[in-house]
Amino acid sequence: MGTALIYDEEMTKYKLLWVDPACKIEVPERLTVSHGALVRNGLTDRCICLPVREAVDAEILLVHSEEYLEAVKQTPHMTLEDLKEFTLQYGDVYFHPNIYHCAKLAVGSALQLVDSVLMGKVKNGMALVRPPGHHSMRSAANGFCVFNNVAIAAQYAKQKYGVKRILIVDWDIHHGQGVQYCFEDDPSVLYFSWHRYEHQKFWPNLKDSDYDIVGKGEGAGFNINVPWNKVGMENSDYLSVFCHVLLPIAYEFCPDLVLVCAGFDSAIGDLEGEMCATPDIFAHLTYLLMNLAEGKLCAVLEGGYNLTSLAQSVCQTVQTLLGDPLPPLTNLTGPCRSTLESLQCVRAAHRQHWSCLRHAVDLPTFEISTIRIKSSGEENKDEAEVWEEQKSPEEKIWPEPPKRVSPRVCSAVVLPDGVVCPDACERLSSSEDLGPHLLTLKKDFLKDADDSAVTALSRVFSLIDKMKNNEIRNGLALVGDAAMTMTCVVQHVAAEVDSRVFLVCVGNGNIPGHIIEDGKTLVVQISGEDTEEQGSKYYVPVCLKKGCTDTSGFAQAMFSLLLPLGYQHNPSLVLLVRMPGSGVCDIMWQQLTALLQSFAQGHTLVLLQEDDKACVGPTASILLGNPAPPLGQLPASLKEDAEAVERLRSRLQADWNLLLATAPENG
Numbered sequence: 029m030g031t032a033l034i035y036d037e038e039m040t041k042y043k044l045l046w047v048d049p050a051c052k053i054e055v056p057e058r059l060t061v062s063h064g065a066l067v068r069n070g071l072t073d074r075c076i077c078l079p080v081r082e083a084v085d086a087e088i089l090l091v092h093s094e095e096y097l098e099a100v101k102q103t104p105h106m107t108l109e110d111l112k113e114f115t116l117q118y119g120d121v122y123f124h125p126n127i128y129h130c131a132k133l134a135v136g137s138a139l140q141l142v143d144s145v146l147m148g149k150v151k152n153g154m155a156l157v158r159p160p161g162h163h164s165m166r167s168a169a170n171g172f173c174v175f176n177n178v179a180i181a182a183q184y185a186k187q188k189y190g191v192k193r194i195l196i197v198d199w200d201i202h203h204g205q206g207v208q209y210c211f212e213d214d215p216s217v218l219y220f221s222w223h224r225y226e227h228q229k230f231w232p233n234l235k236d237s238d239y240d241i242v243g244k245g246e247g248a249g250f251n252i253n254v255p256w257n258k259v260g261m262e263n264s265d266y267l268s269v270f271c272h273v274l275l276p277i278a279y280e281f282c283p284d285l286v287l288v289c290a291g292f293d294s295a296i297g298d299l300e301g302e303m304c305a306t307p308d309i310f311a312h313l314t315y316l317l318m319n320l321a322e323g324k325l326c327a328v329l330e331g332g333y334n335l336t337s338l339a340q341s342v343c344q345t346v347q348t349l350l351g352d353p354l355p356p357l358t359n360l361t362g363p364c365r366s367t368l369e370s371l372q373c374v375r376a377a378h379r380q381h382w383s384c385l386r387h388a389v390d391l392p393t394f395e396i397s398t399i400r401i402k403s404s405g406e407e408n409k410d411e412a413e414v415w416e417e418q419k420s421p422e423e424k425i426w427p428e429p430p431k432r433v434s435p436r437v438c439s440a441v442v443l444p445d446g447v448v449c450p451d452a453c454e455r456l457s458s459s460e461d462l463g464p465h466l467l468t469l470k471k472d473f474l475k476d477a478d479d480s481a482v483t484a485l486s487r488v489f490s491l492i493d494k495m496k497n498n499e500i501r502n503g504l505a506l507v508g509d510a511a512m513t514m515t516c517v518v519q520h521v522a523a524e525v526d527s528r529v530f531l532v533c534v535g536n537g538n539i540p541g542h543i544i545e546d547g548k549t550l551v552v553q554i555s556g557e558d559t560e561e562q563g564s565k566y567y568v569p570v571c572l573k574k575g576c577t578d579t580s581g582f583a584q585a586m587f588s589l590l591l592p593l594g595y596q597h598n599p600s601l602v603l604l605v606r607m608p609g610s611g612v613c614d615i616m617w618q619q620l621t622a623l624l625q626s627f628a629q630g631h632t633l634v635l636l637q638e639d640d641k642a643c644v645g646p647t648a649s650i651l652l653g654n655p656a657p658p659l660g661q662l663p664a665s666l667k668e669d670a671e672a673v674e675r676l677r678s679r680l681q682a683d684w685n686l687l688l689a690t691a692p693e694n695g
């Protein structure tokens with residue numbers, strides 16, 4: 029199934045008709061440059077372009093009041109003066125004779141997207157719309173928004189398709205208070221928003237945007253606010269919030285549909301956000317949401333005002349929806365202190381609502397209380413300081429996002445004769461002779477192995493070489509001895525100059541010490557075996573009380589350990605090994621296989637033991653880019669497992685600071 033793209037140039041046909049500094053950034057070019065970049069990068073040709081339609085009254089009334097809709101209906105016939113007058117009753121928004129028409133198209137676009145995804149016509153999609161929506165409220169326009177496109181889409185999905193649980197992720201740099209108010213007492217819609225806040229000093233200056241606003245009544249816990257109290261946030265800050273807040277809760281919630289308020293003013297270069305995250309971060313944020321709801325994801329454009337970073341961010345998002353390999357994220361320096369304070373406060377505020385946070389969170393010893401805007405504040409500032417604040421933020425520059433090339437072959441497999449090659453996979457023949465490296469290895473490792481083992485290993489090595497040359501994206505091998513093959517592979521790859529292996533070993537089995545000496549291989553082993561082994565910087569033994577059958581414990585280790593470690597190690601190859609008798613369930617295995625494709629541009633090599641041949645099909649399905657099935661709503665993990673993971677994190681976080689989720693005690 030493909031990716032839908034919804035866009036119509038009609039939505040460019042309204043603009044600000046008078047002087048208003050707060051609104052001048054919301055220009056028609058936002059849509060034309062975004063769509064133009066998609067065309068230029070050949071992405072529109074790869075999408076299924078769906079027509080827009082106008083929303084009808086009944087759809088708009090799913091969220092808005094009749095009196096508000098009636099009032100907006102009058103605007104097409106208004107004179108310029110009437111429009112100005114009409115606008116005064118709302119904040120930071122403007123009206124135009126054609127904006128009502130465009131607002132109906134923006135809602136209609138979001139609904140077309142929901143229809144095509146929920147009817148199974150497409151896998152996922154994006155709607156490029158304006159006016160945006162997430163600030164508009166039941167009876168008020170606000171922040172460039174007239175109708176709340178995504179909130180209406182959520183109500184529409186519930187009403188028309190009986191969708192039980194919807195996750196809304198709002199990565200726009202402003203708080204979508206309109207969405208929050210719409211669903212604050214509704215446990216079927218989990219709303220997550222991060223937003224520039226600066227202790228309530230940033231627009232819209234609401235106490236309601238702070239981390240301790242978690243929803244009301246039945247909806248308590250289903251509203252997550254992550255305030256950014258400083259500007260200049262980077263890729264590490266965004267990733268740590270996904271790993272330590274959004275993903276654990278989202279998997280526990282187990283949504284049937286994911287809607288994204290895709291605002292790109294959270295990218296570098298945007299003068300509203302003043303953040304430093306680069307456009308390629310949206311490739312990863314999108315991907316990390318694509319294994320929820322079996323990939324049913326609808327992204328709807330919200331903000332984004334730097335036309336260069338907006339266009340690049342939109343392309344990064346659509347390329348990921350299309351299934352292209354993810355770009356490597358380099359120099360992840362870890363979250364800043366302000367982020368750690370926000371992380372700790374948000375996790376503490378939600379610990380009573382989400383079992384994934386219950387054992388894992390220590391309460392903040394500080395309160396990053398909202399520093400009320402001191403009315404006297406301005407007077408006692410000296411001249412220079414006031415000037416300093418008005419100085420426009422310096423022009424930011426950033427590298428063009430790297431090209432993301434899909435290899436000719438997605439998945440290549442090495443299977444014993446007699447095992448059927450899964451559809452759409454390419455079987456690797458053993459045409460290659462036994463390369464010279466093998467003969468040495470034969471001496472070292474395989475002296476007593478039979479020829480079939482040597483042949484299999486030579487084919488596995490050629491899988492790796494083809495990944496290195498980007499001829500194939502990923503590979504799967506069914507071998508006689510997974511542990512031995514794993515050791516040989518690590519040895520083989522570690523011999524390369526700038527190679528780094530991320531070895532994820534599921535199940536019991538001995539990891540030879542020498543493969544982690546050179547710091548090029550990071551090993552995470554998830555098993556049920558309580559090795560006395562304390563582990564080291566490069567060897568992370570996760571021991572689950574009930575072993576790998578415990579989905580909650582496994583999921584917790586995946587998000588709060590495996591993801592941060594993988595991102596920071598930034599490997600050139602991911603080696604995923606399923607040891608015999610691991611007990612891991614297929615769906616958990618598939619979720620893990622999917623998640624690991626965030627790294628190494630998708631160059632994942634999966635090793636299965638021969639008697640696990642039943643896993644070949646399910647594993648190949650994920651390697652080919654199909655979404656992993658849902659794990660179901662996750663119960664609490666065992667207390668001792670959560671504590672074990674926490675002990676590991678606190679031991680490792682000095683070396684791997686993406687693991688951090690609390691602010692250090694000292695000042």
Ligand SMILES: COCC(O)(O)CCCCCNCCCN
Nearest residue numbers: 050120160161162171202330331
């Ligand atoms: C959903 O719309 C997308 C958006 O969130 O980017 C809208 C931002 C409105 C920003 C208004 N600035 C007011 C400045 C007052 N001194």
Ligand SMILES: [Zn+2]
Nearest residue numbers: 200201202331
């Ligand atoms: Zn915004």
